[in-house]
Amino acid sequence: MPTIVVEVMPKAELLDPQGKAVTGALSRMGRQGYHEVRIGKRFELTVDHVDDAVLAEVKELADDVFSNSVIEDVVSITVLDNTVSA
Template sequence: MPRVVVDVMPKPEILDPQGKAVLGALPRLGFSGVSDVRQGKRFELEVEGEVTDEVVAQVEKMAGTLLSNPVIENYVVRVEQDA
């Protein structure tokens, strides 16, 4: 079944306290070499039938109205084949 994925991330100018908390925890757990962490969300939508331009446009509308807050978040919609 085809899958459409929406990745949502805070805009670069928005503070990301969860990402900062992860960044601070990594060295305490023995991990090094990470200079920044941003935490986002991933939505996987399995769709019936073929993924057409209309289906992608519908998911774009979902992403802009429900799955993200466009004031503080950016999103990317992509299609995964045979997930």
């Protein structure tokens, strides 16, 4: 069955406290060169099939449920084709 992947990120202009904490941890570990870490969310939806109607519905759900447009952006909706996986 195909999987639809929705990725959501906190808006770029907003403080991402989780990411900031991880950035601080990397620096304390002595790892150099990581100026910023931002943490987002990935939703994997397993569906029977993918067509335009399903994708339109997923777009709607991504905007209304998986993300809150006040604080987050839906950055991508992609389809993973599992049919050829070993």
